[in-house]
Amino acid sequence: MRIAVIEGDGIGPEVTKSAIEVLKMAASKYGLNIDIAYVEAGDNAVRKYGEALPSRYWPIIEGADAILKGPVGESAGDVVVKLRRGGLDLYANIRPARNYPGGVKAVRDGVDLVIVRENTEDVYVRAEYMINDDTAVALRVITRRASERIARVALNMARARRRRVTIVHKANVLTVSDGLFRSVVRNVAREYPEVLINEMYIDAAVMDLVRRPPQDFDVIVTTNLYGDILSDLAAYVTGSIGLAPSANVGDNKALFEPIHGAAFDIAGKGIANPTAMILSAAWMLRWYGGERTGNNNYVAAGGAVEDAVINTLSQGIHTPDLGGNYTTESFTTEVIKRI
Ligand code: ATP
Numbered sequence: 001m002r003i004a005v006i007e008g009d010g011i012g013p014e015v016t017k018s019a020i021e022v023l024k025m026a027a028s029k030y031g032l033n034i035d036i037a038y039v040e041a042g043d044n045a046v047r048k049y050g051e052a053l054p055s056r057y058w059p060i061i062e063g064a065d066a067i068l069k070g071p072v073g074e075s076a077g078d079v080v081v082k083l084r085r086g087g088l089d090l091y092a093n094i095r096p097a098r099n100y101p102g103g104v105k106a107v108r109d110g111v112d113l114v115i116v117r118e119n120t121e122d123v124y125v126r127a128e129y130m131i132n133d134d135t136a137v138a139l140r141v142i143t144r145r146a147s148e149r150i151a152r153v154a155l156n157m158a159r160a161r162r163r164r165v166t167i168v169h170k171a172n173v174l175t176v177s178d179g180l181f182r183s184v185v186r187n188v189a190r191e192y193p194e195v196l197i198n199e200m201y202i203d204a205a206v207m208d209l210v211r212r213p214p215q216d217f218d219v220i221v222t223t224n225l226y227g228d229i230l231s232d233l234a235a236y237v238t239g240s241i242g243l244a245p246s247a248n249v250g251d252n253k254a255l256f257e258p259i260h261g262a263a264f265d266i267a268g269k270g271i272a273n274p275t276a277m278i279l280s281a282a283w284m285l286r287w288y289g290g291e292r293t294g295n296n297n298y299v300a301a302g303g304a305v306e307d308a309v310i311n312t313l314s315q316g317i318h319t320p321d322l323g324g325n326y327t328t329e330s331f332t333t334e335v336i337k338r339i
Contacts, residue, residue, distance in 0.1 A: 001288050001298070002035045004061050006079070008070030009042045010262025011272035016070040018274035018332040019281040022305055025336045026285065030301035037064065041079045042072040052078035062087065065292065066284050067255040070277060073262040077126070083248070083255055085120045090248035090255055091146060092153040093117040093227060097234035097244060102314035104239040104322055107210060111238050113217040114161070116154040117227025118181075119248055121146050124224045142177040142223065147184035153249075154185075154221035155192045164218035165189065167199040168226055181223055202226045206233055235259050240321045242273030245280035247287065254287050256280040270327045273319040275309055278335060282306045308338035 005020065007013040020036065027034045039057040046052050052075035061067060061083070072079045084090045095115040099106050127139035158165045167185050171178040182199065189197045200208065202222070209217065209230070222230065235244035241260045248255040258276030266272055282305035289298025312334045318324025319331050326334070 001033065001066070002037070002064045003284070004037055004039050004057075004064035004067045006039050006041045006067065006069040006072070008262060009044065009073035009075075010071060010264045010267040012042070012070030012072065012262055014267070014270065014272050014328050015258065015274040015277035016068070018328055018335075019068065019277040021332055022278050022308075022335055022339070023281050023285075025339050026282075026301040026305050029304070029339055030297045032285070032297060032301055039067075043075050046075050046078075053082050064253070066253065066288060068281055068284055069255055069257040071258060071260055071262045073264065076261070081124055081126060085124070088250055088253055088255070089120065090250040090253065091118070091120050092150055092249045093119040093224075093246060094153070094157075094249060095227070095231040095234070095244065095246045095259060097231070097238050099238050100243055100313050101310060102316055102318070104243070104313060104318070106239045107237045108214050111214040111217075111234070113214070113234065114157060114219050115227055115231045115234060116150060116157065116219060116221045117231065118146055118150040118221075118223050120224075122224030140174070140177050142181050144180065144184055147181045148188055150221060151185040151188035154219050155189060155195055158195045158219040159192060162215075162218040163194055164196045164198070164216075166205070166217060166220045167197065168202055168205045168220055168222035168230065169199065170202050170226075172201060178223070185221060202230070205230060209233055210237060231259060240273060241276075242319070242321050243275045243279070245276050245283050247280075247283055249287070252292075254284070254292075256284040256287075270329060271320045272328050273321050274328050274332055275313070275319075278309055278332075279306065282309070304339050305335075308335045311338050 007016040037060045041053045098112045121141045123140050125141045169178040169182050171182045235241045244259040246259050282302045285298045285302030289295045317334050319326050
């Protein structure tokens with residue numbers, strides 16, 4: 001398996017180092033053939049090459065089966081949006097939120113949901129203009145094609161879970177663009193009679209994610225910007241933002257990254273929680289062994305890493321964001337021991 005690794009900025013290199021150590025252990029235990037190539041991208045790449053995602057690295061990204069990406073700082077938009085939308089067409093951003101064991105304090109318990117966020121359009125097409133000195137406009141693009149394919153990802157996922165899909169939108173105000181998104185998802189949903197569909201406005205959804213019984217949410221499907229905001233909240237509601245992994249999946253390739261940002265406030269202190277990054281790497285192994293190749297060794301290795309993380313957390317081995325005093329490194333050592 002060829003993996004392109006972007007360490008990123010802030011705490012990125014620290015949590016990436018952990019994830020790579022864990023990957024190497026899993027690879028040796030499960031006989032995986034992993035080939036890692038590093039790609040410089042982010043704020044440091046801007047300083048060094050004048051480009052956030054230097055074109056010299058594009059062949060490595062194109063040649064990789066998957067990309068494992070740490071958080072990027074100021075230039076995140078230039079890196080992430082280019083990777084998701086550019087030639088790779090990673091159209092589905094999948095962000096699970098669930099509680100973790102071991103006294104990880106959460107705003108809500110009993111959460112087990114997945115946010116399926118459309119990843120290629122909406123205001124993230126980044127078509128913003130000053131039309132005169134005092135007025136800026138931004139285009140919002142919603143297409144039938146992108147709405148249809150994200151609807152299918154969400155509905156297929158719901159079929160394998162608790163069979164509920166909540167469409168989150170603001171079609172009462174954005175009647176044309178969100179109106180199209182909603183009607184396309186509803187149309188696709190007719191092919192899935194076993195899945196219960198409901199809808200929510202984005203403003204109600206952020207409130208209800210905290211207020212309503214967590215069981216009410218299974219799969220949430222939404223457009224790009226709402227999904228971005230909603231998934232940070234969902235990650236927070238279940239504990240630390242340092243725990244939640246995410247996937248950006250296309251038809252042939254996928255990118256895995258933690259939900260959290262570069263966290264410059266704690267960078268270089270050795271206290272970042274590497275869980276989200278390690279779980280992103282585990283998910284990458286499961287995806288590659290599952291949907292991509294059908295090689296069970298990778299699926300088993302991904303599962304073993306996830307079990308090791310859960311086991312570590314449940315024994316109260318926590319980094320400072322969770323109230324513990326383990327460092328990034330000592331936490332990682334504990335995870336590796338358990339694989
Ligand atoms: P972005 O806009 O890229 O999401 P941000 O600065 O808004 O970045 P984060 O970088 O995610 O948000 O950080 C938000 C807060 O969460 C910070 O105070 C940071 O210390 C904390 N945090 C984020 N990730 C981690 C982590 N892995 N371990 C510990 N704390 C973290």
